[in-house]
Amino acid sequence: MIIGEHILENPVILAPMAGVTDRPFRNLCYQLGADLCISEMVTSEKHLWNSRKTRLRLNHQGETGIRSVQIAGTDPFKLAAAAQFNVDNGAEIIDINMGCPAKKVCNVQAGSALLKDEPLVKQILSTVVEAVDVPVTLKIRTGWDEENKNAVNIARIAEQSGIQALAVHGRTRADAYRGEAEYDTIAAVKAAVGIPVIANGDITSPQIAKQVLDHTQADGLMIGRAAQGNPWIFQQIKHYLKQGSLLSKPDHDETRRVLTDHLKNLYDFYGELSGVRIARKHIGWYIKAAPMNDQQGAELFRKEINQVDDASTQLELVTEFFNLQCTPLAA
Numbered sequence: 001m002i003i004g005e006h007i008l009e010n011p012v013i014l015a016p017m018a019g020v021t022d023r024p025f026r027n028l029c030y031q032l033g034a035d036l037c038i039s040e041m042v043t044s045e046k047h048l049w050n051s052r053k054t055r056l057r058l059n060h061q062g063e064t065g066i067r068s069v070q071i072a073g074t075d076p077f078k079l080a081a082a083a084q085f086n087v088d089n090g091a092e093i094i095d096i097n098m099g100c101p102a103k104k105v106c107n108v109q110a111g112s113a114l115l116k117d118e119p120l121v122k123q124i125l126s127t128v129v130e131a132v133d134v135p136v137t138l139k140i141r142t143g144w145d146e147e148n149k150n151a152v153n154i155a156r157i158a159e160q161s162g163i164q165a166l167a168v169h170g171r172t173r174a175d176a177y178r179g180e181a182e183y184d185t186i187a188a189v190k191a192a193v194g195i196p197v198i199a200n201g202d203i204t205s206p207q208i209a210k211q212v213l214d215h216t217q218a219d220g221l222m223i224g225r226a227a228q229g230n231p232w233i234f235q236q237i238k239h240y241l242k243q244g245s246l247l248s249k250p251d252h253d254e255t256r257r258v259l260t261d262h263l264k265n266l267y268d269f270y271g272e273l274s275g276v277r278i279a280r281k282h283i284g285w286y287i288k289a290a291p292m293n294d295q296q297g298a299e300l301f302r303k304e305i306n307q308v309d310d311a312s313t314q315l316e317l318v319t320e321f322f323n324l325q326c327t328p329l330a331a
Contacts, residue, residue: 001196001219003036003093003165004135006066008220010241011035012209012234015167015200015224016070016095016139023059024265025282028258029227030065033235035220037065038139041097044073044082056270060090068093070139072100074114076124080131087132094132096124098154099139099169112141112173121154125161135164139200142185145174155189155197163195167222170201177225187216198222205233206240213241229285231258252290256322259286260315267311276314280306283318290322 001008014021014029014037026037040057048054060067069091071082083094098114098121114121129136138158143149151168158166168189170181181201190197199212200222209221227233232250239247250258262282267275284302292298301321308314 001165001198003137003196006036006093006135008035010238011198011220012237013167013198013220013222014038014227014234015222016041016097017224018100019278019281020228022056022269022278023061023063024262024269025231027062027064027265028262029231029234030063032231032258033238034065034223035234036068036093038068038070038093038095041070041072041100042082042086044071044075044078046078046081046085049085058086058089059269063090066093067091068095068137070095070097071128072097074120074124076120076127079124080127083128083132083136087134091134093135093137094128095137095139096128096163097139099141099167112144115140115150115154115173116144116148118150118153118157122157122161125158125163129162136162137165137167138163139167139169141169141171141173141175142182143172145172148172149185151185151189152192155193155195159193159195165196165198165219166193167198167200169222170199183212183215186212186218190217190219196220200224203237206237206246209237210241229282229287229289252322255286255290256319259283259322260319263311263315263318272311273309276309276311279314283314 001011012035014034016038018040021037021040029037042054042057067090069086071079071094073079086094099112140151140154142151155166168186170183170186183199186199196219198220199216199218203209203212203221203223204226223233236247263279266279270278283305287298287302305317
Protein backbone atom coordinates (compact mmCIF):
# COMPACT_ATOMS: atom_id res chain seq x y z
CA MET A 1 0.00 0.00 0.00
CA ILE A 2 1.38 3.37 -1.03
CA ILE A 3 0.50 6.65 0.70
CA GLY A 4 2.50 9.38 -0.96
CA GLU A 5 6.16 8.49 -0.50
CA HIS A 6 5.36 5.94 2.20
CA ILE A 7 5.30 2.29 1.12
CA LEU A 8 3.56 -0.06 3.57
CA GLU A 9 3.57 -3.80 2.86
CA ASN A 10 0.40 -5.53 4.09
CA PRO A 11 -0.04 -2.79 6.68
CA VAL A 12 -1.57 -3.14 10.12
CA ILE A 13 -2.36 0.34 11.42
CA LEU A 14 -3.18 1.82 14.82
CA ALA A 15 -6.49 3.70 14.71
CA PRO A 16 -6.69 7.22 16.10
CA MET A 17 -8.33 7.14 19.54
CA ALA A 18 -8.87 10.21 21.70
CA GLY A 19 -7.17 9.83 25.06
CA VAL A 20 -5.27 6.74 23.91
CA THR A 21 -3.03 7.21 20.87
CA ASP A 22 -0.67 9.71 22.42
CA ARG A 23 3.04 9.72 21.58
CA PRO A 24 4.03 7.11 24.22
CA PHE A 25 1.41 4.66 22.97
CA ARG A 26 2.18 5.31 19.30
CA ASN A 27 5.88 4.67 19.89
CA LEU A 28 5.08 1.45 21.74
CA CYS A 29 2.86 0.20 18.92
CA TYR A 30 5.51 1.08 16.34
CA GLN A 31 8.04 -0.95 18.34
CA LEU A 32 5.65 -3.92 18.41
CA GLY A 33 4.92 -4.06 14.70
CA ALA A 34 2.45 -1.33 13.72
CA ASP A 35 3.19 0.09 10.26
CA LEU A 36 1.39 3.39 10.85
CA CYS A 37 0.06 5.00 14.04
CA ILE A 38 -2.39 7.87 13.77
CA SER A 39 -2.51 10.54 16.45
CA GLU A 40 -5.41 11.64 18.58
CA MET A 41 -7.53 14.13 16.67
CA VAL A 42 -6.45 17.77 16.72
CA THR A 43 -9.13 20.42 16.53
CA SER A 44 -9.33 22.83 13.61
CA GLU A 45 -10.23 25.65 16.02
CA LYS A 46 -7.13 27.83 16.07
CA HIS A 47 -7.81 29.38 19.48
CA LEU A 48 -7.37 25.93 21.06
CA TRP A 49 -3.99 25.12 19.51
CA ASN A 50 -2.11 26.62 22.45
CA SER A 51 -4.01 24.60 25.06
CA ARG A 52 -1.96 22.05 26.97
CA LYS A 53 -4.02 19.17 25.56
CA THR A 54 -3.44 20.22 21.97
CA ARG A 55 0.24 21.01 22.52
CA LEU A 56 0.75 17.47 23.80
CA ARG A 57 -1.12 16.06 20.82
CA LEU A 58 1.16 18.05 18.53
CA ASN A 59 4.31 16.75 20.21
CA HIS A 60 6.16 14.39 17.85
CA GLN A 61 9.61 14.76 19.38
CA GLY A 62 11.33 11.38 19.23
CA GLU A 63 8.44 9.69 17.40
CA THR A 64 9.79 6.45 15.97
CA GLY A 65 7.57 6.05 12.90
CA ILE A 66 5.61 8.00 10.31
CA ARG A 67 3.98 11.07 11.84
CA SER A 68 0.29 10.94 10.91
CA VAL A 69 -1.98 13.56 12.51
CA GLN A 70 -5.76 13.43 12.47
CA ILE A 71 -7.65 16.72 12.28
CA ALA A 72 -11.32 17.34 13.06
CA GLY A 73 -13.76 20.13 12.30
CA THR A 74 -16.49 21.29 9.95
CA ASP A 75 -15.16 24.37 8.15
CA PRO A 76 -13.08 23.58 5.03
CA PHE A 77 -10.80 26.58 5.43
CA LYS A 78 -10.22 26.05 9.14
CA LEU A 79 -9.40 22.40 8.42
CA ALA A 80 -7.00 23.48 5.67
CA ALA A 81 -5.30 25.87 8.09
CA ALA A 82 -5.09 23.10 10.69
CA ALA A 83 -3.54 20.79 8.12
CA GLN A 84 -0.93 23.42 7.21
CA PHE A 85 -0.21 24.09 10.89
CA ASN A 86 0.34 20.40 11.62
CA VAL A 87 2.57 19.91 8.60
CA ASP A 88 4.64 22.86 9.81
CA ASN A 89 4.91 21.03 13.13
CA GLY A 90 6.16 17.79 11.61
CA ALA A 91 3.13 15.89 10.31
CA GLU A 92 4.01 13.65 7.34
CA ILE A 93 0.41 12.54 6.71
CA ILE A 94 -2.82 14.43 7.45
CA ASP A 95 -5.86 12.31 8.30
CA ILE A 96 -9.36 13.81 8.30
CA ASN A 97 -11.86 12.62 10.89
CA MET A 98 -15.28 11.77 9.47
CA GLY A 99 -15.71 8.67 11.59
CA CYS A 100 -16.00 9.75 15.22
CA PRO A 101 -19.48 8.90 16.59
CA ALA A 102 -19.15 10.83 19.87
CA LYS A 103 -22.12 13.07 20.61
CA LYS A 104 -20.00 16.09 21.50
CA VAL A 105 -18.33 15.84 18.09
CA CYS A 106 -21.43 15.06 16.04
CA ASN A 107 -23.48 17.73 17.82
CA VAL A 108 -21.27 20.36 16.18
CA GLN A 109 -21.66 18.52 12.86
CA ALA A 110 -18.09 17.21 12.87
CA GLY A 111 -16.82 13.63 12.78
CA SER A 112 -19.27 11.15 11.28
CA ALA A 113 -22.03 13.81 11.20
CA LEU A 114 -20.30 15.13 8.08
CA LEU A 115 -21.40 12.01 6.20
CA LYS A 116 -24.88 13.54 5.98
CA ASP A 117 -23.60 16.39 3.80
CA GLU A 118 -21.82 15.06 0.73
CA PRO A 119 -21.25 18.47 -0.92
CA LEU A 120 -19.55 19.68 2.25
CA VAL A 121 -17.46 16.51 2.36
CA LYS A 122 -16.25 17.24 -1.17
CA GLN A 123 -15.41 20.85 -0.30
CA ILE A 124 -13.52 19.85 2.84
CA LEU A 125 -11.49 17.15 1.15
CA SER A 126 -10.57 19.23 -1.89
CA THR A 127 -9.64 22.26 0.22
CA VAL A 128 -7.42 20.30 2.60
CA VAL A 129 -5.70 18.34 -0.18
CA GLU A 130 -4.89 21.56 -2.01
CA ALA A 131 -3.56 23.20 1.16
CA VAL A 132 -0.69 20.80 1.93
CA ASP A 133 2.08 18.99 0.10
CA VAL A 134 1.84 15.79 2.16
CA PRO A 135 -0.62 12.91 1.63
CA VAL A 136 -4.13 13.36 3.00
CA THR A 137 -6.12 10.34 4.19
CA LEU A 138 -9.68 9.98 5.44
CA LYS A 139 -11.46 7.88 8.07
CA ILE A 140 -15.21 7.29 7.78
CA ARG A 141 -18.01 5.00 8.87
CA THR A 142 -20.39 3.10 6.60
CA GLY A 143 -22.91 5.93 6.87
CA TRP A 144 -25.10 7.87 9.27
CA ASP A 145 -27.54 5.03 10.02
CA GLU A 146 -28.83 1.80 8.46
CA GLU A 147 -31.10 3.72 6.06
CA ASN A 148 -28.30 6.06 5.01
CA LYS A 149 -25.23 3.98 4.23
CA ASN A 150 -23.35 6.15 1.76
CA ALA A 151 -19.77 5.00 2.26
CA VAL A 152 -19.40 4.12 -1.42
CA ASN A 153 -20.47 7.63 -2.47
CA ILE A 154 -18.11 9.19 0.06
CA ALA A 155 -15.28 6.96 -1.13
CA ARG A 156 -15.78 8.08 -4.73
CA ILE A 157 -15.80 11.72 -3.61
CA ALA A 158 -12.62 11.08 -1.64
CA GLU A 159 -10.85 9.55 -4.62
CA GLN A 160 -11.92 12.41 -6.90
CA SER A 161 -10.72 14.93 -4.30
CA GLY A 162 -7.20 13.53 -4.08
CA ILE A 163 -7.46 11.51 -0.87
CA GLN A 164 -4.67 8.92 -0.93
CA ALA A 165 -6.07 6.27 1.41
CA LEU A 166 -9.42 5.60 3.06
CA ALA A 167 -10.15 3.80 6.33
CA VAL A 168 -13.69 2.50 6.81
CA HIS A 169 -15.11 1.44 10.18
CA GLY A 170 -17.78 -1.20 9.64
CA ARG A 171 -20.50 0.54 11.63
CA THR A 172 -22.78 3.52 11.08
CA ARG A 173 -22.67 6.58 13.30
CA ALA A 174 -25.97 5.47 14.87
CA ASP A 175 -24.37 2.13 15.83
CA ALA A 176 -21.64 3.87 17.84
CA TYR A 177 -19.73 0.80 19.11
CA ARG A 178 -22.76 -1.41 19.65
CA GLY A 179 -23.38 -4.70 17.90
CA GLU A 180 -20.93 -6.21 15.46
CA ALA A 181 -19.05 -4.52 12.65
CA GLU A 182 -20.08 -5.54 9.14
CA TYR A 183 -17.65 -5.86 6.28
CA ASP A 184 -19.88 -6.06 3.20
CA THR A 185 -19.88 -2.26 2.92
CA ILE A 186 -16.10 -2.16 3.18
CA ALA A 187 -15.89 -4.74 0.39
CA ALA A 188 -18.21 -2.59 -1.73
CA VAL A 189 -16.03 0.46 -1.08
CA LYS A 190 -12.90 -1.47 -2.07
CA ALA A 191 -14.58 -2.58 -5.32
CA ALA A 192 -15.69 0.98 -6.13
CA VAL A 193 -12.42 2.91 -5.89
CA GLY A 194 -8.79 2.62 -6.86
CA ILE A 195 -7.22 4.24 -3.79
CA PRO A 196 -6.08 2.04 -0.88
CA VAL A 197 -8.88 0.97 1.46
CA ILE A 198 -8.25 0.05 5.09
CA ALA A 199 -10.73 -2.15 6.98
CA ASN A 200 -11.54 -1.24 10.59
CA GLY A 201 -13.88 -2.56 13.27
CA ASP A 202 -13.84 -5.58 15.62
CA ILE A 203 -10.51 -6.93 14.36
CA THR A 204 -9.50 -8.53 17.63
CA SER A 205 -7.33 -11.50 16.63
CA PRO A 206 -5.03 -12.70 13.85
CA GLN A 207 -7.68 -15.14 12.64
CA ILE A 208 -10.33 -12.42 12.37
CA ALA A 209 -7.79 -10.18 10.64
CA LYS A 210 -7.32 -12.76 7.88
CA GLN A 211 -11.06 -13.31 7.54
CA VAL A 212 -11.65 -9.56 7.16
CA LEU A 213 -8.90 -9.22 4.55
CA ASP A 214 -10.23 -12.20 2.60
CA HIS A 215 -13.80 -10.88 2.73
CA THR A 216 -13.13 -7.25 1.90
CA GLN A 217 -9.95 -7.52 -0.22
CA ALA A 218 -8.84 -4.41 1.67
CA ASP A 219 -5.29 -3.13 1.30
CA GLY A 220 -4.69 -2.92 5.04
CA LEU A 221 -6.19 -3.31 8.49
CA MET A 222 -6.78 -0.77 11.24
CA ILE A 223 -6.78 -1.83 14.88
CA GLY A 224 -8.39 0.29 17.59
CA ARG A 225 -9.72 -0.99 20.92
CA ALA A 226 -8.09 -4.41 20.46
CA ALA A 227 -4.68 -2.76 20.92
CA GLN A 228 -5.60 -1.44 24.37
CA GLY A 229 -3.68 -3.63 26.80
CA ASN A 230 -2.44 -5.75 23.89
CA PRO A 231 -0.01 -3.71 21.78
CA TRP A 232 1.48 -7.04 20.61
CA ILE A 233 -1.55 -7.51 18.33
CA PHE A 234 0.25 -5.86 15.41
CA GLN A 235 3.12 -8.34 15.29
CA GLN A 236 0.72 -11.21 16.04
CA ILE A 237 -1.47 -10.34 13.03
CA LYS A 238 1.46 -9.75 10.69
CA HIS A 239 3.09 -13.05 11.66
CA TYR A 240 -0.16 -14.97 11.12
CA LEU A 241 -0.81 -13.38 7.73
CA LYS A 242 2.72 -14.15 6.58
CA GLN A 243 3.40 -17.52 8.22
CA GLY A 244 -0.07 -18.95 8.82
CA SER A 245 0.80 -19.76 12.43
CA LEU A 246 0.13 -18.03 15.73
CA LEU A 247 2.89 -16.35 17.69
CA SER A 248 3.16 -17.25 21.33
CA LYS A 249 1.44 -14.55 23.35
CA PRO A 250 3.52 -12.55 25.85
CA ASP A 251 4.30 -14.21 29.14
CA HIS A 252 4.10 -12.37 32.45
CA ASP A 253 7.71 -11.19 32.29
CA GLU A 254 7.18 -9.62 28.87
CA THR A 255 3.88 -8.06 29.95
CA ARG A 256 5.47 -6.54 33.03
CA ARG A 257 8.46 -5.23 31.07
CA VAL A 258 6.36 -3.60 28.36
CA LEU A 259 3.85 -2.15 30.81
CA THR A 260 6.44 -0.67 33.16
CA ASP A 261 8.32 0.89 30.24
CA HIS A 262 5.02 2.29 29.00
CA LEU A 263 4.28 3.79 32.43
CA LYS A 264 7.70 5.43 32.63
CA ASN A 265 7.15 6.99 29.21
CA LEU A 266 3.76 8.32 30.31
CA TYR A 267 5.31 9.94 33.41
CA ASP A 268 8.02 11.51 31.28
CA PHE A 269 5.57 12.78 28.66
CA TYR A 270 2.79 14.15 30.87
CA GLY A 271 4.60 14.78 34.14
CA GLU A 272 4.09 12.65 37.24
CA LEU A 273 0.60 13.73 38.33
CA SER A 274 -1.09 13.55 34.92
CA GLY A 275 1.03 10.57 33.88
CA VAL A 276 -0.06 8.51 36.87
CA ARG A 277 -3.72 9.29 36.27
CA ILE A 278 -3.55 8.53 32.55
CA ALA A 279 -1.66 5.31 33.30
CA ARG A 280 -4.56 3.93 35.35
CA LYS A 281 -6.70 3.04 32.33
CA HIS A 282 -3.75 1.42 30.58
CA ILE A 283 -2.99 -0.70 33.65
CA GLY A 284 -6.62 -1.81 33.69
CA TRP A 285 -6.47 -2.77 30.02
CA TYR A 286 -3.28 -4.81 30.47
CA ILE A 287 -4.82 -6.64 33.42
CA LYS A 288 -7.99 -7.35 31.46
CA ALA A 289 -5.98 -8.72 28.53
CA ALA A 290 -3.82 -11.06 30.62
CA PRO A 291 -5.12 -14.20 32.40
CA MET A 292 -4.77 -14.07 36.16
CA ASN A 293 -4.12 -16.67 38.84
CA ASP A 294 -6.65 -14.84 41.00
CA GLN A 295 -9.43 -12.96 39.19
CA GLN A 296 -10.86 -11.57 42.41
CA GLY A 297 -7.42 -10.35 43.43
CA ALA A 298 -7.00 -8.73 40.03
CA GLU A 299 -10.22 -6.78 40.45
CA LEU A 300 -9.21 -5.64 43.92
CA PHE A 301 -5.84 -4.54 42.57
CA ARG A 302 -7.51 -2.48 39.83
CA LYS A 303 -9.44 -0.61 42.50
CA GLU A 304 -6.33 -0.18 44.64
CA ILE A 305 -4.14 1.14 41.82
CA ASN A 306 -6.75 3.77 40.93
CA GLN A 307 -6.17 5.39 44.35
CA VAL A 308 -2.40 5.78 43.87
CA ASP A 309 -1.17 9.28 43.00
CA ASP A 310 2.62 8.96 42.84
CA ALA A 311 4.67 7.31 40.12
CA SER A 312 7.08 5.31 42.25
CA THR A 313 4.30 3.61 44.21
CA GLN A 314 2.28 2.92 41.05
CA LEU A 315 5.30 1.38 39.36
CA GLU A 316 6.23 -0.68 42.42
CA LEU A 317 2.70 -2.04 42.87
CA VAL A 318 2.33 -2.90 39.20
CA THR A 319 5.66 -4.76 39.20
CA GLU A 320 4.71 -6.69 42.33
CA PHE A 321 1.24 -7.50 41.02
CA PHE A 322 2.43 -8.91 37.71
CA ASN A 323 5.11 -10.95 39.46
CA LEU A 324 2.45 -12.60 41.59
CA GLN A 325 -0.66 -12.74 39.45
CA CYS A 326 0.16 -13.16 35.76
CA THR A 327 0.71 -16.52 34.15
CA PRO A 328 2.22 -17.20 30.73
CA LEU A 329 -0.42 -17.13 28.00
CA ALA A 330 -1.06 -20.19 25.90
CA ALA A 331 0.08 -20.00 22.32
